[in-house]
Amino acid sequence: MRARSRKGAPGIVEVAKRAGVSPATVSRFFNEPEIVKGKTRNLIEQAAKDLGYYRNRIATTDQHGFSGTIGLIVPTIDNAIFAELIQAFSARLLSHDRTMLIAAHGYNPALEVGIVKSLLERRIDGVALIGFEHEKAPLEMLAARRVPVLATWNYRKDSPIPCIGADNFQVGYEAAQYLRKMGHRDVALVFPPTKANDRAEDRLNGVLHALSMELSELQNNRFFETRYDIGEAKQAIIELLSDDRPTAIICGNDVIAQGAVYACQSLGVRIPDDVSIIGIGDFRGSSQMEPGLTTVRMPAQRIAEQAADLLCGGLSVTSVKGTTRIKIDSELVVRRSVKDISSVN
Amino acid sequence: MRARSRKGAPGIVEVAKRAGVSPATVSRFFNEPEIVKGKTRNLIEQAAKDLGYYRNRIATTDQHGFSGTIGLIVPTIDNAIFAELIQAFSARLLSHDRTMLIAAHGYNPALEVGIVKSLLERRIDGVALIGFEHEKAPLEMLAARRVPVLATWNYRKDSPIPCIGADNFQVGYEAAQYLRKMGHRDVALVFPPTKANDRAEDRLNGVLHALSMELSELQNNRFFETRYDIGEAKQAIIELLSDDRPTAIICGNDVIAQGAVYACQSLGVRIPDDVSIIGIGDFRGSSQMEPGLTTVRMPAQRIAEQAADLLCGGLSVTSVKGTTRIKIDSELVVRRSVKDISSVN
C-alpha cells in the first residue's frame, strides 16, 4: 500500500517565517532556549503555538545520529515478572524526554536478532536486555553500531556486558538459607529450565549452595522443571505433592509460587502447616495472597530506574575493562507461607 | 550533556558505491526488490552485507512523513489487565514491520497530553488508546496532525472515535444475567470509580440493567468502589463480607475478583459454597485459581491484533460519518466460583 504522504505539518521554517527570524534561531530556541534573546523567544513561542508546531525529533536524528529512543527487550510482557520493570523503565525514560521501544521474544532467543535489527533500523540510542544469555549475533550487531547495551535484572561480577540487577545467586541462597533456618531439611525445588535463563540458573545454584547439594543429588521428586506459567507450575506441583511430600517448596519465582499455592488449595494441602512455600520476586499480588507469600524481593523499580538513567546518560560502550556493573540489593520478605519447624525438630 | 555524534554508520551511498550502482537503486532494492534486476540485487545484497548496513528508517521518515511507529497509550502496564493486549499488539506490529511506542498514564488523563506530545514529536503513524474518556487536548492534537486514533477495549455504537473492543455494557449484563440464572438475587457489586473509566461505567450499567436496578437503589453494603488493585479490593471485600453477606459478588474485573478470592480465604469464607464470585476479563491466572474463576472473557488478543492491523492499514482519519467501529464478542467462561442456587430456592 503506497500511502499518501502526510506532509504539511508546519516545520521550523514556517515558524521562523512567522516569527520573523531565521530557522536557525528557531532551532536554537528549542534546543537551548537560554541562548536566544528574551524578545525573540516570545516571538518564536507565539509563532509555534499559533501554527501548532511540534518539534520533529526525527529530522533531528539524522543530524547527530541520536533518536532519543531506547529499546527494551524482554522475554515476555504478558506476565507479572517484568511488569513492574517495564512500567518503571518507561516512566523514567519519559522523564528523560526519551521514549521506549519495547519488544518481547517469548523466551526464544532466536527472535532477538530480528528485534535488534528492527531497533537498529530505528537508530535507538541504547538497549536494555534481560540477563546475559543472548545469541551472539544481536550482541555483535549492537556492538558494531556502538549502541550501548545494558543487561538488567541479573548481576554478575564478571558479566560480559554492563549490567544492573540483583545478584541472583545470592537471592537463591538467601531463600534457601531462610528455609534452613526455619528448620526445613526436606525441600523440593521447582525451577524453570535454566538453559537460556541465567537468572534462574544463578538462583538455582545459590539454592543448591545453601543446601550444600549438587543438582544431581536431588531425588527425582525433589526437583521439578516448569516454565514460568501458573498453570504449568500448578500441574507440576500437584504431582510433586501427591506423594512423599517435602516440608517446603522453593520456587524459581513468584509465578511458580502462585502455581504452588493453587496446587495446594486444589489438593487441600494447608500452607504453611502441611507445606511451606517460598518464592522469589515479590510480584504484584504476592503480598495479598492467602497466606501472604514469603519471598525474596527483586527491586524491579530501582533496577529499571537506574537502568534508564544509565542508558540516557550515555552509558559508555562495553569495554573489557571498564564495564559498569551495578548490584542492587534484594531483600527477604517474610510473610506467612513458611512455617518455623526448627523447634519441633 | 552535549553528546558526541554517532555518525559513521555506512549509508545507502556507501552501499551504492561498493555495489557500483547509484544510491537510488539501492533505495529501490530495499523498498521494492522486484523492480531491480536480479544481478544488481545480488550486488547490492552483498555490498550491504559486507558493510553491515542497516536501513535507516528514520531518514526515510522525513521523506514521506511516515515513521513506521505506532503509539499505544494505556492506563497501566504493571497490571494484569492490559498485559495480554500489550503483548499481542506489540507482536502484531512487529509482523507488520512496525514498532510500538508505549506509555502509561496511570489512570491520570492529565498526563496524556504530555505523552501525546512526545509521540507527535516522534511522528507516530497512529495511536491506539484505551477507551473513550480522554482529555480534549490530546485528541485535538492528534486530529490536527491527522494521526489516526483508535480506541480499543471498549465498543460503543456511537463512539466519538473509531473503536474496536467488546461491548462492555453487554459484558456486564452477561455476567449479572448469569448470576441471576444461577438463582442469585442478593448480589453485591465491587467496581472501580467510573469517573474516567468508560469500560467500568458501561459494565456497571450492564450489570444494573440485568438486575433491573438503579445504582441508587443499591444498599450501602451492596456496592463498593475500589481501584483495580488486589490489595485495595481485598480490603473492601473483607469489609463487605464481614456482615450480612450477599450470595454473590460481581467484580469490575478479574483483578478485583482475585482480591475477592483472597478476602474470602482470609476470612474462611468458602467459594462458592458461602459466596459466589464472578469476574470480568479472564486474565492470565484466572483459570488456575482455586476455585477456577467464572468470568467473562475479554478477547484481548483479538482486539489487539485487529487494532494493530487497522492502524497499520492506514485507518481512515476520524470522520463523523464513516467512523470504523468493530465489536468483538466476549464470552462467558463458566468455571467453579459461582454456585447454582436456583433449585434450592
Add this chain to the structure above:
DNA sequence: TAAAAAAATGAAAACATTTGCATTTTTAGT
C-alpha cells in the same frame, strides 16, 4: 562616546534517504 568584547542571529551546507524525470539497457516483435 568610541572601541573592544560578547552575545545574538543569519546563511548555507550537511545529514541519509526518496522520487520525478531523464537516460540507458534490455526485451520483444517482425
Add this chain to the structure above:
DNA sequence: ACTAAAAATGCAAATGTTTTCATTTTTTTA
C-alpha cells in the same frame, strides 16, 4: 538484425532539521 516498447537505472532535487562560520547587534569598558 532493427526498431519499438518496456524495464532498469541514474541524476538531482527535496525532505526538516542542526551546525559552522560569518555577520550584525548589544553590552561593556575606558
